[in-house]
Amino acid sequence: MPNETLAQTSNTLFNIAFVTYIVAMVAYFFRLAFTRVSVAGVTSSTVTGTRIGLVGTALAVAGLALHLVSFVARGVAADRMPWGNMYEYSSGMALLVVAVGLVVVQRRFGYGHLMGFLLAAAVLMMTSGLLLFAEAGPLVPALNSYWIRIHTSSMMVASSIFIVGFAATALYLVKDTGERRVAASGGDSYTGSTVGAARLTPVEPDARPEGYEADGALAVSVASPLAQREVLSPVLFPLVPGVIAALFTLLVWRAPVAAIIAGSVAALLGTAAWYAVPYLPPAAKLDNLAYRTIAFAFPIWTFGVMTGAIWAEETWGRYWGWDPKETGSFFTWVLYAAYLHARSTHGWRGRKAAWVAVVAFFALMITFYVVNLFIVGLHSYAGPGLV
């Protein structure tokens, strides 16, 4: 029997964590504004910036702790693993995104400037969770298996790491565009290198304008990183994510108000990305972060798909039936596999591979939202039947 008090506590803590994350996100973005970047690309925060950054980190850690308590309480209240419906799953993903962000991205890689974006991702996850809220309750018999601990948790862990990977990929594409354009304006051609590393190679001597000396690369490195912002359109950056998020929300929830809010939030994030370009780690490092996170999540996703097949065999008597959710997890897997392959293929490394990762992430989102909510299948949340 669900424990009402505990379930209520869990909901309250969820809301507090939600607000805490938003404040932490704002603090992280403020820290960006108080950052100075030297010609050599070294970033440093002003005293105020450092203080705000510390506040942001403290809030993120506190929010994470509250969120964790909320998550566990939900499980205790329902007397089962707390990932039995889309609300709980979204909450778990957000929790893991913040945890991975703090531990891996900020602490291990030292890319604190990315945390604002990861917190934004977590907040978006939690918002979608609130829209899909369900009371703590028991599960249908088909879900009542120990496989839910293994299969669903692997999918949740893998998805959240894929989200971090997507943030890194998107920021890589932004930073790389900035680096490229600055390089191009400096008279150099830019060739994609092994892992999308920003490598500047001077153009062929005879292609240079008259009187141009052979120190083009130097000219580029002397150009301020702030120039990377100037070469990017301040209109497109809020516009594109805003429109995508608004359309997606309109499509999934058919709620115009929510679509406007989601669109504005995405537009703000786009502006933040545009503003943050000079302070972001070099494109090559972002690409490396994206690769490492996706390569970490991919085996987990593979394991999740496999355990899902084993569970399906036990519940439905077949290991694979091309149920929409199975198909969704399959094409997500194929696209991430394509990303990993693309990254080791000539002519695909760097930006092209990153776009594959972006497509793969959209596939993941389709698998989670669209397939769950709109397409009737055995996993469906849209019609009657099993979750």
Add this chain to the structure above:
Amino acid sequence: MTETLPPRERVDPPAPRGPRLPDIPGPVETLGLAWRRLRKMSTALVLLFALALASVVATFVPQEPVIARTVELWRAGTAGPGAAWARVLDALSFFDVFGSWWFLAITAALFTSLTGCLFPRYRAFARVVRRPPAPGRGLDRQAHHEVLRTALPPTAALDAAETVLGRYRRRRVEAVDGVAQIAAERGHWREGGSLVFHTAFYLLLVGIVIGHSFGFTGQINVAEGSDFADTTVVYDQAKPGRFWDAGDHRGFVVRLDDFDVSYHPDFTPKDFVSTVTILEDGQEVRTTQVRVNHPLVYRGMKIFQARFGMAPRVVVRPAGGGDALFDDRVLLTQDGPFWVGRAKVSAGNPSPGDGRDPVPQIALDLALVPDAAIVDGELRINSPEPRNPRLAASLYAGQDLGLGRPEPISSLEFPQSDLVGQAMLTPGGSADLANGLLTVEFPELDQWSGFQVSHAPGRRVLLVAGMLVLVGLIPSLYSYRRRLWVEARRDGERTDVVLAGVALQRQTAFADEFAEVRDTLEAALAGPAPLRHAPAVPTPQKETRR
């Protein structure tokens, strides 16, 4: 798949003398060209995208093998984009993507491409693995290098280094200028793991083909107290594999002794359990429970709990007694809070001969409410459990109700003019219908349970394949090829130990590892034989870590 690509274009041979013919490749050249093209990684990538795209289509367009009913609605135009579009989708096999020729073609092309990539890689890997670590030259030019000084003689220093490099494949070599050197390398599992991962897909394919060829899946619904035998005829929706034949059925009998369902407060089922007894030649062999997530395995057949429902026993007999026209339990399926179903009472006979009147077709349309009450003129459902069941029976009789047609009785439209009587029955009750000609009785209410019975060979093969996929995948992403060399050169009283290394992948991880090896080596070189007058040893310059 291959990283080193074969050259796409060859250097043109010197122009041939004599009349010039247009450059039309012959059949052999074309095949060779196609093969080289197929082996390319970019081709494999395109094929992977095609596979993903096909699956996306299959997600958004209903698939006939999964939900045939929705596909029917799409074809009829009552759902989906309309009948015209449905015809286009049909022509493209979009209603059965995974059974279409083009999906098969993509899969076949992917496996061919995989084969084309893997074989050269097997050969190369076998060669590389057998080859001992190569001696290093110009160690000071390697990406990482470090000079340590020790009091140990060169041989002892190299011995110490060998212990440090315990986890590396290594050998002692004599470098070019006659200096003793250890060449070590590690990380063959990167390529090995990748080969295992990719090879496992063949095994996966084998497992799937075995399952599809020799497997069987059938559905069966059975009422409490009834039984069914594992034979060809008994199953609804039997899906036998290509090489499954009637003789492969085990022939045992499964009797449903009891069925139990419990509900959550929100009326959703909590758990449902069938108690079944297996009989062989009339002898009871085993009595056990089958529940969701806990199938019963018997003689290679797996029996899964799939569905359940209400099964009221209904008797129809001529009024005033006589032999029953119909006496059976009708399996009702859920429709909201109701359980509905139909029964064929009499198939009728339009021309019985002997000048008798034609016998009409008779059918019963049933709806059952397990536990409900009419409160203020509205139906209120008290519970999904049959505490107070009410059976609404509608009797239809007519010359042509459509009972002779091959379609299922549930999809027939009975004309309202053929409705000859309606009654609300409680268990044990009866009613005279059709102007008092027929009596409909409802003696008792049972339940039915639906099972899926399947034989799925190749599951173990699939499990092994799945494990190999993971076992191969992890090292192929995390392991990395790296080489280390240790050289010891006598320099007066002391020995200069040069440590150098290079990694083919994961440079940052290697930088950490190199630093670790360096520290351990330094400790090992200082360890066993204490340095005489140690302070004189200059601290080696430490490379800045990146």
